Amino acid sequence: MAHIDLKNDLPGIRGLMAFDPQAADALNGLANVLLCRESSLTKGEREMIATYVSSLNDCLFCQSVHGAVASAHLEDTDGDLIKQVKSNFAEAPISAKMKALLGIASRVQRGGKMVAHRQILDAIAEGATDQEIHDTVLIAAAFCMFNRYVDGLGTWAPEDQQIYKDRAPGIVEGGYTHPGQNT
Amino acid sequence: MPHISLEEHLPGITGLLEYRLDTAYPIRDLTQILLRGESTLTQAERELIATVVSAGNECKFCTAAHTAAADILLGECNTTQMVLQDLENAPVSDKMKVLLQIARNVQVSGKRVSPEIIEKAKTLGATDLEIHDTVLIASLFCLYNKYVDGLASITPSDPAFYQTLGNKIVNQGYLRSPQLIKKP
Numbered sequence: 001m002a003h004i005d006l007k008n009d010l011p012g013i014r015g016l017m018a019f020d021p022q023a024a025d026a027l028n029g030l031a032n033v034l035l036c037r038e039s040s041l042t043k044g045e046r047e048m049i050a051t052y053v054s055s056l057n058d059c060l061f062c063q064s065v066h067g068a069v070a071s072a073h074l075e076d077t078d079g080d081l082i083k084q085v086k087s088n089f090a091e092a093p094i095s096a097k098m099k100a101l102l103g104i105a106s107r108v109q110r111g112g113k114m115v116a117h118r119q120i121l122d123a124i125a126e127g128a129t130d131q132e133i134h135d136t137v138l139i140a141a142a143f144c145m146f147n148r149y150v151d152g153l154g155t156w157a158p159e160d161q162q163i164y165k166d167r168a169p170g171i172v173e174g175g176y177t178h179p180g181q182n183t
Numbered sequence: 184m185p186h187i188s189l190e191e192h193l194p195g196i197t198g199l200l201e202y203r204l205d206t207a208y209p210i211r212d213l214t215q216i217l218l219r220g221e222s223t224l225t226q227a228e229r230e231l232i233a234t235v236v237s238a239g240n241e242c243k244f245c246t247a248a249h250t251a252a253a254d255i256l257l258g259e260c261n262t263t264q265m266v267l268q269d270l271e272n273a274p275v276s277d278k279m280k281v282l283l284q285i286a287r288n289v290q291v292s293g294k295r296v297s298p299e300i301i302e303k304a305k306t307l308g309a310t311d312l313e314i315h316d317t318v319l320i321a322s323l324f325c326l327y328n329k330y331v332d333g334l335a336s337i338t339p340s341d342p343a344f345y346q347t348l349g350n351k352i353v354n355q356g357y358l359r360s361p362q363l364i365k366k367p
């Protein structure tokens with residue numbers, strides 16, 4: 001049960017967004033620009049960063065939603081790729097650039113100052129642009145916000161992964177919205 | 184030196200928010216809603232939440248900027264210093280002390296917020312909305328702190344810089360304004 005009376009039974013951030021639709025507009029606006037707008041990082045790659053950071057923060061709701069969306073974008077039908085990224089991305093079948101960016105994201109999760117200049121140079125050597133490095137840091141920082149909002153207010157999250165998988169096509173199609181929003 | 188190429192006259196968060204305007208817009212909007220919107224928490228109280236979280240994340244730029252804003256709103260510097268150094272004896276209400284402790288827990292991890300501390304806040308008169316806003320402000324400043332330091336943006340050492348920035352965010356708020364970003 002959530003720490004406060006949300007006046008709804010929705011799980012995770014959906015319950016919070018129904019509680020505070022004004023903040024929800026800004027939060028979904030940020031998620032849509034970072035994750036759904038066209039960018040040189042694919043949507044699957046950006047959702048992978050969001051999923052990885054959420055798993056480092058041990059946020060079940062966020063890593064399940066974004067993991068399912070990442071898998072949908074990446075044709076990772078059984079979810080094995082995302083599982084591998086979460087458990088040990090260095091050995092996962094992803095590009096060297098993505099490994100460098102996930103390394104940066106993991107440091108942002110621990111603390112902004114933990115990002116080493118060496119990691120930035122490695123990412124650049126693997127072809128990462130300034131904008132891709134910026135977006136990686138901001139996605140990681142943003143999910144440190146989303147994860148804290150979701151868990152800091154004690155929201156509940158379904159255990160059944162199929163529930164998240166069923167929601168993924170709607171997000172792939174229409175982006176991030178909140179309950180009651182007209183889209 | 185920042186990890187990416189930013190406008191040299193815009194240190195800290197200011198250059199990052201100009202680097203990508205489409206991401207800056209919802210971040211500014213959320214900040215304006217939470218720190219300047221209608222609330223039963225005063226603007227100074229909300230700036231104190233931003234300050235303790237930034238200090239917990241050791242983000243010098245954000246700590247100095249929001250300390251300046253809180254000091255201007257309070258008309259003195261003692262409260263913010265006490266909140267940062269000795270919260271138990273700081274001249275703020277008991278409710279605020281618990282909300283600031285919740286913010287510090289959020290800074291470490293969302294999972295650190297216990298049902299007991301929430302109960303304590305409610306007993307001292309905190310409303311659900313105040314608890315919600317405290318957690319979301321604390322979460323938002325984790326975004327800011329990690330964004331500012333994760334890209335190694337410049338942290339000015341001159342206290343006058345933060346005084347000017349504090350005045351701007353108190354008087355003009357957090358939405359983008361040409362005055363905030365103009366070249367000196």
